[in-house]
Amino acid sequence: MATLRVDGAAVAALGEDLREVAEVLTDLDGVGVHAGDLGDVSVARALDELLGNWTAVRVELVSGLTALASAAGEAGAAYLQVEAEVGAMFGGVRG
Numbered sequence: 001m002a003t004l005r006v007d008g009a010a011v012a013a014l015g016e017d018l019r020e021v022a023e024v025l026t027d028l029d030g031v032g033v034h035a036g037d038l039g040d041v042s043v044a045r046a047l048d049e050l051l052g053n054w055t056a057v058r059v060e061l062v063s064g065l066t067a068l069a070s071a072a073g074e075a076g077a078a079y080l081q082v083e084a085e086v087g088a089m090f091g092g093v094r095g
Helices: 008-030 041-089
Strands: none
Touching: 008 041
């Protein structure tokens, strides 16, 4: 029989870390360069395309990270609740 050990607090903390990464990526929304800053129009176009693609990927990342953060937070809380309930069934937590 396999044994699985889960640290509920660590799973919940992972959720908070993922949420923080999503917030940092969201804050990068204002990153950009104006065509006039570069001088060469072809460089400006290439950079606009790169930043546009990065923006699309960043939005998808934020969405995925937010969903994972939520799931990890809920899972961590559930693990901690089950751990507390099982511990209470046996007269308290034993170390």
